[in-house]
Amino acid sequence: MRPFLYQRATDPDMAVQALGAAAAANNPLTQATAQPLAGGTTLIDLMKLDVMRPTAIVDINPLAQGWSAIEPDGENLRLGALAKMSDVAVHDEIQRNYPVIANSLKLAASAQLRNMATLGGNVMQRTRCSYFRDVSYENCNKRNPGSGCAAMDGVNRMHAVLGVSDQCIATYPGDFAQALIALDATVEITGRSGSRSMPFAELHKMPGSSPDIETTLQPGELISAFTVSGRWPRSVYLKARDRQSYEFALSSAAIALDVQDGTIREARVALGGVATVPWRAREAEALLKGQRFDDGLAQRAADAAFADARGRRHNSFKIALGKRVVARALQQAVTMEI
Amino acid sequence: MPDNSSSRPSGFDRRAFMAGAAGSALVPMTARAAAQDPRAPAAQDPSAPVDVTLHVNGKDRRLRIDARTTVLDALREHMGLTGSKKGCDHGQCGACTVLIGDRRVVSCLTLALAAEGQEITTIEGLATDDRLHPMQQAFVDNDAFQCGYCTPGQIMSAIACVKEGHAGSEADIREYMSGNICRCAAYPNIVAAVKQAAPEILKG
Ligand SMILES: Cc1cc2nc3c(=O)[nH]c(=O)nc-3n(C[C@H](O)[C@H](O)[C@H](O)COP(=O)(O)OP(=O)(O)OC[C@H]3O[C@@H](n4cnc5c(N)ncnc54)[C@H](O)[C@@H]3O)c2cc1C
Ligand code: SF4
Ligand code: FES
Ligand code: FES
Numbered sequence: 001m002r003p004f005l006y007q008r009a010t011d012p013d014m015a016v017q018a019l020g021a022a023a024a025a026n027n028p029l030t031q032a033t034a035q036p037l038a039g040g041t042t043l044i045d046l047m048k049l050d051v052m053r054p055t056a057i058v059d060i061n062p063l064a065q066g067w068s069a070i071e072p073d074g075e076n077l078r079l080g081a082l083a084k085m086s087d088v089a090v091h092d093e094i095q096r097n098y099p100v101i102a103n104s105l106k107l108a109a110s111a112q113l114r115n116m117a118t119l120g121g122n123v124m125q126r127t128r129c130s131y132f133r134d135v136s137y138e139n140c141n142k143r144n145p146g147s148g149c150a151a152m153d154g155v156n157r158m159h160a161v162l163g164v165s166d167q168c169i170a171t172y173p174g175d176f177a178q179a180l181i182a183l184d185a186t187v188e189i190t191g192r193s194g195s196r197s198m199p200f201a202e203l204h205k206m207p208g209s210s211p212d213i214e215t216t217l218q219p220g221e222l223i224s225a226f227t228v229s230g231r232w233p234r235s236v237y238l239k240a241r242d243r244q245s246y247e248f249a250l251s252s253a254a255i256a257l258d259v260q261d262g263t264i265r266e267a268r269v270a271l272g273g274v275a276t277v278p279w280r281a282r283e284a285e286a287l288l289k290g291q292r293f294d295d296g297l298a299q300r301a302a303d304a305a306f307a308d309a310r311g312r313r314h315n316s317f318k319i320a321l322g323k324r325v326v327a328r329a330l331q332q333a334v335t336m337e338i
Numbered sequence: 339m340p341d342n343s344s345s346r347p348s349g350f351d352r353r354a355f356m357a358g359a360a361g362s363a364l365v366p367m368t369a370r371a372a373a374q375d376p377r378a379p380a381a382q383d384p385s386a387p388v389d390v391t392l393h394v395n396g397k398d399r400r401l402r403i404d405a406r407t408t409v410l411d412a413l414r415e416h417m418g419l420t421g422s423k424k425g426c427d428h429g430q431c432g433a434c435t436v437l438i439g440d441r442r443v444v445s446c447l448t449l450a451l452a453a454e455g456q457e458i459t460t461i462e463g464l465a466t467d468d469r470l471h472p473m474q475q476a477f478v479d480n481d482a483f484q485c486g487y488c489t490p491g492q493i494m495s496a497i498a499c500v501k502e503g504h505a506g507s508e509a510d511i512r513e514y515m516s517g518n519i520c521r522c523a524a525y526p527n528i529v530a531a532v533k534q535a536a537p538e539i540l541k542g
Contacts, residue, residue: 007403110432110518112429113444182353
């Protein structure tokens with residue numbers, strides 16, 4: 001690990017100041033010389049691997065008092081960016097009214113990591129592409145822009161089939177973000193010029209021609225909270241993986257439905273483990289809306305979700321697997337008792 | 339970690355320490371070594387050692403360490419507390435699990451600096467006088483290990499697992515202990531140990 005200057009942020013202003021001042025203006029956020037430290041489960045890991053090389057770390061944990069509240073107010077939900085994954089996962093009202101959120105967190109990582117990791121850090125986690133994580137590979141456009149992509153013709157079993165470009169096929173590895181994008185969440189951001197908020201769906205960027213730019217967040221900006229409007233008791237997170245526990249998704253689905261008198265009034269479908277960013281499957285949603293549920297409909301929705309998928313040598317199985325995950329998750333959501 | 343030698347307080351080396359001193363000798367020793375360190379830390383120099391006070395097993399430990407030091411390395415390399423093990427150093431195996439406050443965390447991804455002011459409990463802090471902690475005893479009773487490398491992490495994790503209320507069934511124990519990998523695959527016996535100790539721990 002390279003040396004860094006460690007600073008503790010005593011208030012949000014100080015944090016964004018310290019981050020903004022140290023961040024070279026023309027660096028993308030992923031390579032900014034100053035990085036916030038939350039749980040550290042991505043940052044410290046990648047610094048040990050020499051993938052991330054900040055010269056300054058701003059510990060934002062002292063902001064937890066103001067930034068870690070879990071606030072369901074009956075109608076809407078606000079989650080502080082420094083709330084721990086474990087605390088949100090076991091929160092009664094989250095389990096009852098937002099099971100897709102609770103389960104996306106519960107099925108992620110391990111008990112120890114969930115105790116450390118924060119919601120803000122979670123959505124900012126980096127890909128687990130093994131060529132990205134191992135700096136002895138020269139060719140990685142995300143880590144080393146313009147160098148090529150070792151995964152393209154390498155071992156790409158874990159890689160994405162949706163949202164890929166000819167520059168990068170790395171999977172967005174997180175789980176929670178799918179729940180957020182399915183529920184049309186908003187993300188609140190604090191920066192040097194004050195606060196702003198935007199749809200969570202606008203936070204992550206597909207790799208396109210610049211896979212090193214992963215989000216629309218700027219150096220010096222911090223996520224302070226996420227908000228969701230409405231309640232989504234009929235929602236599920238289904239995760240298929242190589243092991244029964246403690247493994248990233250090969251394919252996952254976040255589903256939220258509003259079913260009345262047997263008719264689907266509103267449908268939200270998001271996919272994980274198969275795409276370069278948290279993925280909203282709007283084509284599937286359009287097919288479901290206004291329909292009565294049956295297995296055929298689930299199958300058509302699943303097909304629609306993967307209509308644009310592009311498999312490569314080792315990951316084409318994700319298309320068939322992903323469709324089954326979507327169909328099964330829809331089934332679970334329709335039949336769950338609320 | 340590659341940085342292990344970059345900022346060692348002068349003259350301090352673990353082997354000499356292990357051979358010559360009990361854990362309690364460390365505080366004055368480190369402080370003295372640091373005070374004599376001719377390379378006095380320049381302000382804003384990221385390579386300069388930093389002063390950190392860690393609260394471990396009920397005692398304050400004052401250390402002068404590299405800012406990059408994790409809690410795991412601080413325990414093992416700077417305090418002589420080698421019970422917590424380094425399996426992967428990347429948050430994947432759970433061998434380094436300790437409690438911070440009442441929460442289990444992986445100490446290999448926790449910076450010592452970030453843990454300042456918090457109560458850290460390691461495997462060395464469990465037994466009282468001649469009595470093992472109920473979870474330690476349960477691991478012995480159930481033969482819940484072979485090589486023992488994962489065991490300190492398993493035990494710390496298991497105590498938290500029980501206190502979190504996640505040891506109600508075998509399925510729960512397996513799910514909530516999944517962050518602790520056992521290369522020897524002592525899993526069935528580990529589950530049995532957690533089951534045995536749970537009632538006693540919950541009783542308090
Ligand atoms: C072994 C292992 C298994 C895992 N398995 C899973 C899994 O199955 N599913 C899953 O979803 N995740 C998994 N993870 C990833 C884990 O969930 C993330 O590492 C974690 O959520 C990151 O949160 P953190 O608070 O530790 O972030 P940090 O490591 O502190 O930060 C991550 C990044 O976000 C930035 N950042 C942190 N907070 C903010 C903020 N408020 N605003 C802006 N930027 C910020 C940091 O600068 C850093 O660049 C796994 C991790 C490990 C090590
Ligand atoms: S898939 Fe993306 S992250 Fe992986 S090697 Fe290619 S460019 Fe790098
Ligand atoms: S050594 Fe910390 S998890 Fe493996
Ligand atoms: S007892 Fe050997 S690794 Fe668990």
